[in-house]
Amino acid sequence: MGCSRTRRLATGILIATALAAVAFLCWLFMSYCSGRAQTVFAVYLDGSGSLLEVQQRNLVEILSATEGRDDCEVIVCLDRGVNPPAMIAWQWAGCRVFRCGAGFSETLASPLQSGVPQSMPVDRFEKICADADTAWRELIQRSYRRQQDRYLAVAGTPEQAIMVQNAWRKAGYVFMDDLAPDAPAVAKMRAFFAHVRDNYAGTRYVWLISGHGSGWFDAGDRPGDRAFVRADLPLHAQILRDVCTGNRPDILYADMCYMAQLETIYELRNAADWLILWQGVAPAQGHSFAGLFERQGLVSPDAAVLAHNLCDHAAGVLKASRLDSALVLVRPAAGLVEYADAFQQAAERCDAPDVKAALNRMKPFETADVFLSQHADLAEVEQLLRDADPGFRAQKNFVTGVYSNKADMTGISVYFPVEQLYTEKMLTQYRGLEFFTRGGEKGWPRPALERVRP
Amino acid sequence: MTKEFFCAGVLCAALVWSAGCSDDAMPRSGSSGARIASLADDMRKCAPDIASLGSGFENWTAWSGAEQYGVIKKHFDSTSGIESIYATVTMLDDTVSQLGAILPAGALQGESGSKTVSGWTCSWEAATTLTLPSILNSQVVNDFAAHVNHSGDQSGSTYVGDLYYKPEGDDGIEKIYYRYDNRSNERGLVYAERRSGTGQLKVWTVCHKAAGAMPAAGSAHVDSEFRCLLNFEGNSTTKTFKFRVKTDAEKGWLVFGGGSTADDNAYIALRGTSYADDSVYANNGALIKDIDNDDNDPTTSYVILTFGQLKNATAVTPKTATTANFDTETESVKNYIILGEADCPFSSLQKIQEFKYPAEKTELGY
Numbered sequence: 001m002g003c004s005r006t007r008r009l010a011t012g013i014l015i016a017t018a019l020a021a022v023a024f025l026c027w028l029f030m031s032y033c034s035g036r037a038q039t040v041f042a043v044y045l046d047g048s049g050s051l052l053e054v055q056q057r058n059l060v061e062i063l064s065a066t067e068g069r070d071d072c073e074v075i076v077c078l079d080r081g082v083n084p085p086a087m088i089a090w091q092w093a094g095c096r097v098f099r100c101g102a103g104f105s106e107t108l109a110s111p112l113q114s115g116v117p118q119s120m121p122v123d124r125f126e127k128i129c130a131d132a133d134t135a136w137r138e139l140i141q142r143s144y145r146r147q148q149d150r151y152l153a154v155a156g157t158p159e160q161a162i163m164v165q166n167a168w169r170k171a172g173y174v175f176m177d178d179l180a181p182d183a184p185a186v187a188k189m190r191a192f193f194a195h196v197r198d199n200y201a202g203t204r205y206v207w208l209i210s211g212h213g214s215g216w217f218d219a220g221d222r223p224g225d226r227a228f229v230r231a232d233l234p235l236h237a238q239i240l241r242d243v244c245t246g247n248r249p250d251i252l253y254a255d256m257c258y259m260a261q262l263e264t265i266y267e268l269r270n271a272a273d274w275l276i277l278w279q280g281v282a283p284a285q286g287h288s289f290a291g292l293f294e295r296q297g298l299v300s301p302d303a304a305v306l307a308h309n310l311c312d313h314a315a316g317v318l319k320a321s322r323l324d325s326a327l328v329l330v331r332p333a334a335g336l337v338e339y340a341d342a343f344q345q346a347a348e349r350c351d352a353p354d355v356k357a358a359l360n361r362m363k364p365f366e367t368a369d370v371f372l373s374q375h376a377d378l379a380e381v382e383q384l385l386r387d388a389d390p391g392f393r394a395q396k397n398f399v400t401g402v403y404s405n406k407a408d409m410t411g412i413s414v415y416f417p418v419e420q421l422y423t424e425k426m427l428t429q430y431r432g433l434e435f436f437t438r439g440g441e442k443g444w445p446r447p448a449l450e451r452v453r454p
Numbered sequence: 455m456t457k458e459f460f461c462a463g464v465l466c467a468a469l470v471w472s473a474g475c476s477d478d479a480m481p482r483s484g485s486s487g488a489r490i491a492s493l494a495d496d497m498r499k500c501a502p503d504i505a506s507l508g509s510g511f512e513n514w515t516a517w518s519g520a521e522q523y524g525v526i527k528k529h530f531d532s533t534s535g536i537e538s539i540y541a542t543v544t545m546l547d548d549t550v551s552q553l554g555a556i557l558p559a560g561a562l563q564g565e566s567g568s569k570t571v572s573g574w575t576c577s578w579e580a581a582t583t584l585t586l587p588s589i590l591n592s593q594v595v596n597d598f599a600a601h602v603n604h605s606g607d608q609s610g611s612t613y614v615g616d617l618y619y620k621p622e623g624d625d626g627i628e629k630i631y632y633r634y635d636n637r638s639n640e641r642g643l644v645y646a647e648r649r650s651g652t653g654q655l656k657v658w659t660v661c662h663k664a665a666g667a668m669p670a671a672g673s674a675h676v677d678s679e680f681r682c683l684l685n686f687e688g689n690s691t692t693k694t695f696k697f698r699v700k701t702d703a704e705k706g707w708l709v710f711g712g713g714s715t716a717d718d719n720a721y722i723a724l725r726g727t728s729y730a731d732d733s734v735y736a737n738n739g740a741l742i743k744d745i746d747n748d749d750n751d752p753t754t755s756y757v758i759l760t761f762g763q764l765k766n767a768t769a770v771t772p773k774t775a776t777t778a779n780f781d782t783e784t785e786s787v788k789n790y791i792i793l794g795e796a797d798c799p800f801s802s803l804q805k806i807q808e809f810k811y812p813a814e815k816t817e818l819g820y
Contacts, residue, residue: 050533051533053544053545053547053548054532054544056548056551056552057492057547057548057551060551060552060554060555061551063555064489064554085608085609086607086608086609087548087549087552087608087613088549088552088553088555088556088571088572088574088576088604088606089552089555089556089571089572090552091572091573104554104555104556105555105556105571108555109571284503284505284532284533322715322717323765324718324762324765324766366766367766367767369767
């Protein structure tokens with residue numbers, strides 16, 4: 001009897017222990033899934049041009065999709081431009097920033113105010129301080145304490161906070177609230193992404209920019225697309241590069257048309273670990289944010305998994321749109337520079353008459369769109385060069401995902417002018433690209449450019 | 455063994471409870487707020503939206519191709535402005551999303567309440583029978599569930615809007631009616647019926663944008679004014695659509711037709727004229743002909759093109775809408791532009807002439 005009781009007791013303890021272990025493992029797994037490793041999404045919605053209503057709807061969609069979520073941080077900036085119509089919820093000009101998660105009314109009624117950065121990465125903190133005058137630097141340094149890889153603001157009185165914020169201004173820090181509604185978009189985006197980086201600690205960062213786009217082509221030539229343009233940075237490629245300089249996300253998703261050219265990707269090679277870009281047009285109705293934030297894998301600690309999941313979702317949007325376009329996921333570190341070198345060298349060497357003849361026969365994209373019609377798919381041009389030059393061995397390993405609705409779009413385009421009218425005009429801009437100017441004036445592809453010259 | 459199983463059962467229950475708690479802590483999406491699915495997005499599932507395709511139509515040598523938008527881009531570009539088939543429904547979508555940001559879900563289910571946000575006043579209640587305005591033939595709708603009124607200052611005038619809504623319900627028909635007046639120079643409305651089960655969508659939009667009364671027939675057209683009547687029918691399952699629009703642009707702007715966007719080889723047929731009326735603002739469709747009672751009308755012209763051609767702005771030469779030309783067309787899509795055919799939005803010349811944009815604001819109610 002005693003032995004049987006003891007055995008039953010031991011069995012019970014064993015079962016209980018096993019179940020407890022399973023429970024503990026489940027708890028660990030759920031803790032992991034529920035956002036201990038937190039992703040920070042910063043979404044810039046450019047509604048300053050013809051996309052105002054679309055972006056307003058996007059904001060509502062994001063607020064809906066993120067209500068109650070605690071597994072990621074979502075900060076949104078809606079730019080309504082200079083003189084937008086005022087309607088119920090939309091009462092402001094310029095930018096407003098929202099921290100999502102609390103629901104519609106609560107979030108819209110409580111836009112974030114610029115204030116003292118609460119949690120700044122060490123490298124950013126120390127760089128700004130190093131460049132600041134002594135008095136401001138000392139005031140800033142006194143107001144923060146270091147905790148691991150970030151500086152955290154020390155709580156103080158409201159008067160002290162104002163003094164510290166002014167010190168940051170004197171040190172060159174730009175706050176969102178300091179910018180006028182007609183401030184250049186690049187300034188707004190820099191201030192917005194800085195706000196996100198310097199207030200929300202995360203294990204990875206995603207910058208998502210939604211608006212008109214046209215790669216390295218002067219957006220001023222496209223009616224309604226001027227929203228992002230600044231006189232000294234006329235190209236979207238340059239603007240995005242500038243926005244990410246000194247504040248580099250893990251993933252940069254440009255929900256903008258015509259951003260996946262080799263030249264633009266080269267310009268953005270240091271902008272982020274992962275780039276998600278449209279080769280052709282992006283769906284006019286914007287991204288499906290509701291779907292995006294419901295994707296599995298958003299809380300993955302692996303940026304690659306996250307990037308692929310975001311891209312998979314965008315691909316679904318592309319498929320549903322029925323647009324002739326393609327979406328590409330790029331990891332620049334995986335040999336982009338090496339490939340660009342090899343590509344340009346092959347282009348330089350391809351003076352063989354048969355290659356020139358083939359280039360002359362080749363057609364860019366058949367479309368009435370001025371921009372796209374000056375481009376060819378990279379894969380086709382590359383194949384021509386490979387056929388002519390066995391020394392061209394570099395592979396496009398930096399392309400890690402392609403989703404296409406159109407057979408002749410394989411993810412990345414390259415400048416391939418067809419009309420002299422545009423060639424002369426676009427060459428001026430082309431020469432402003434790092435792709436063109438690096439290591440001297442190499443450019444690409446000289447034979448292709450020459451074929452349309454007088 | 456009872457105790458052991460009891461013990462294990464408790465632990466299992468704790469495990470299940472733990473999982474349940476985690477789900478509660480991480481909802482996939484919000485549940486509050488008044489929501490109506492986007493009408494514009496459903497229209498896009500049926501008809502083209504070439505907003506993303508940039509220019510390109512300037513290469514057309516006809517149908518105003520050389521102008522900024524041209525006929526096709528004007529109507530099928532959701533960002534081309536007030537003459538787009540998407541314009542008013544996009545405005546409705548935006549307004550509903552704003553209301554959704556403010557109102558509780560019950561506001562669209564017949565509950566009562568009110569709220570003031572940023573100087574805008576919203577009130578909601580159960581709807582009663584509504585007679586639509588005369589421009590929609592004074593149709594009586596007696597199954598709206600909710601009525602939401604909102605008003606506020608917009609650019610110095612008092613904007614007022616009324617949303618009536620009937621959820622899908624047992625009959626499978628969702629109804630949306632929205633009308634607005636900016637108390638300055640613009641009044642407009644949208645009436646839509648949607649069957650998500652079959653993918654069918656019917657939309658009427660009406661706009662009257664003019665400060666004063668209708669000018670006398672033949673008066674010079676004022677560019678900042680705009681009067682429009684649009685009827686759209688689509689099926690998001692079969693990806694087909696047909697539409698008709700009449701505006702006061704030029705000397706009576708009339709365009710109608712339809713087709714399929716199922717794939718790039720699907721056909722679309724469009725027919726129209728900018729001289730439908732015998733004088734500016736006459737609004738009588740008197741110049742549309744039906745010679746020999748055989749839909750032989752040299753006043754109007756038409757194009758038949760594929761969805762792929764439309765997306766690429768491939769130039770297509772319009773043809774005169776004569777019987778002889780229709781006879782040469784081999785694609786059945788031509789039935790969208792031949793009066794009296796089942797697919798055509800107009801059954802006869804008389805129906806065209808009865809299809810009028812609102813001459814006066816009062817035709818839109820209020």
